[in-house]
Amino acid sequence: MSLARRLLNRPAEEQRSISSLADYVTAATSLTYRPAIEQTLADGHRAQMAAGDFAGNSARYSGNGPIASLVSFRAATFAAGRFRWLRIREGRPSEFYGTPALRLLERPWIGGTTQDLLSRMETDASLSGNAYLTTEQRSGGTVELVRLSPDSVDVVLEELPSGVGWRKIGFIFHPDPHGRDPRQAKFLLVNQVAHYMPMPDPHSPWRGMSWMTPLVREVFADDMTTRHVGRYFENAATPNAIARYPETMDVTKVRAYAALFEETLAGPANAGKTAHLGGGVDLTIVGANLRDTEARLMRAAGETRFASAAGVPPVLVGFSEGSESSSYAHYSAARRRYVDATLHPLWGNIAGSMEVVAPPPDSGTRLAIDGRDVPLLREDSKDEAAIRQMTAGTMRTLIDTGYTPESVARFAQSGDFGLLVHTGLFSVQLQAPGAAAAPPSAVQEGE
Numbered sequence: 001m002s003l004a005r006r007l008l009n010r011p012a013e014e015q016r017s018i019s020s021l022a023d024y025v026t027a028a029t030s031l032t033y034r035p036a037i038e039q040t041l042a043d044g045h046r047a048q049m050a051a052g053d054f055a056g057n058s059a060r061y062s063g064n065g066p067i068a069s070l071v072s073f074r075a076a077t078f079a080a081g082r083f084r085w086l087r088i089r090e091g092r093p094s095e096f097y098g099t100p101a102l103r104l105l106e107r108p109w110i111g112g113t114t115q116d117l118l119s120r121m122e123t124d125a126s127l128s129g130n131a132y133l134t135t136e137q138r139s140g141g142t143v144e145l146v147r148l149s150p151d152s153v154d155v156v157l158e159e160l161p162s163g164v165g166w167r168k169i170g171f172i173f174h175p176d177p178h179g180r181d182p183r184q185a186k187f188l189l190v191n192q193v194a195h196y197m198p199m200p201d202p203h204s205p206w207r208g209m210s211w212m213t214p215l216v217r218e219v220f221a222d223d224m225t226t227r228h229v230g231r232y233f234e235n236a237a238t239p240n241a242i243a244r245y246p247e248t249m250d251v252t253k254v255r256a257y258a259a260l261f262e263e264t265l266a267g268p269a270n271a272g273k274t275a276h277l278g279g280g281v282d283l284t285i286v287g288a289n290l291r292d293t294e295a296r297l298m299r300a301a302g303e304t305r306f307a308s309a310a311g312v313p314p315v316l317v318g319f320s321e322g323s324e325s326s327s328y329a330h331y332s333a334a335r336r337r338y339v340d341a342t343l344h345p346l347w348g349n350i351a352g353s354m355e356v357v358a359p360p361p362d363s364g365t366r367l368a369i370d371g372r373d374v375p376l377l378r379e380d381s382k383d384e385a386a387i388r389q390m391t392a393g394t395m396r397t398l399i400d401t402g403y404t405p406e407s408v409a410r411f412a413q414s415g416d417f418g419l420l421v422h423t424g425l426f427s428v429q430l431q432a433p434g435a436a437a438a439p440p441s442a443v444q445e446g447e
């Protein structure tokens with residue numbers, strides 16, 4: 001039996017005490033590395049190595065304004081939700097409720113909140129495609145969540161008995177992601193780590209990919225454009241120029257003239273000054289101005305690509321192309337697109353991932369994100385209220401028409417007209433067809 005199989009078959013109380021790779025520590029001395037992402041362990045298991053783009057994307061996050069805006073916007077809106085239990089009735093979402101078991105997600109660590117937890121996980125996912133959390137028991141018996149740096153975690157795989165593929169069985173955590181000393185590595189089972197990966201890596205489906213990965217060239221071009229604009233202002237805030245000197249001019253005089261030109265005309269403070277030329281020097285302008293270089297258009301196009309990859313409409317983060325056509329109608333449509341196509345899928349993913357460390361109380365409950373109090377969704381709340389009002393009116397009409405309340409309730413949940421069951425009674429009073437009229441009152445008889 002392989003080591004991974006023995007670990008998976010251990011009692012729960014023994015699994016929690018695992019603090020090293022055991023046999024993997026010995027096996028790691030004979031690792032053979034495959035190109036960039038995969039290593040094979042001595043007993044036949046494989047480890048998908050941590051993505052190497054975390055450090056690079058972190059540098060882009062701290063050094064590129066548009067990237068920082070998108071990462072911050074995603075993290076801020078993502079962190080506005082709250083964890084709740086969601087009851088499932090007949091396979092459909094029903095109602096939110098809370099229990100003390102959610103305390104771990106509401107106070108994940110000392111001084112931490114749900115917003116801190118969600119923001120940190122989404123930022124890690126944006127920068128590396130992965131976010132990892134495990135639990136740690138403090139003195140006194142309380143449990144807290146611990147973030148594992150994405151560049152320190154390898155995914156361990158085991159081949160399926162049928163030989164048709166692989167499955168994830170655990171993680172290898174390296175305290176020092178740069179040294180990767182196998183003697184310090186720790187093995188964690190798959191049910192000990194919450195792994196959030198909203199965008200799977202096409203080359204490694206057991207690991208996530210950052211939405212920044214396809215943007216490496218665009219980020220480079222944006223950085224070069226920014227550097228070009230900076231150079232423009234450093235070099236007299238005027239376009240490049242070519243100075244032609246007479247062939248008879250001495251080299252010493254040429255250098256002195258060039259130094260004088262730089263001293264009197266270079267830099268933003270000297271912009272707009274008149275250039276005085278002498279000694280037969282001919283000054284030729286190479287470009288006209290920044291507009292001729294289309295630097296602004298290039299940057300705007302790059303920002304749009306960034307926003308598209310991040311799933312954030314440009315108008316929501318104030319990018320120039322989105323702002324030019326911005327209005328309340330455009331902003332409302334952009335907000336709805338972001339909520340429907342980006343935010344809700346991310347919330348569903350994180351809720352499912354966190355069930356590893358916060359298992360639901362019963363089989364009819366799922367962990368979910370409650371976004372009813374999120375400011376970005378307030379307009380959706382109005383739409384939902386209008387829909388509920390229309391649904392209630394439809395239900396009343398059907399009941400008044402003679403359908404059973406139970407079948408009407410099932411129809412309202414599913415929209416299937418085949419579920420409606422008629423009572424055979426009609427009108428508001430639900431009297432049977434041909435029923436005798438009520439006897440006249442005593443007053444009518446006396447009259």
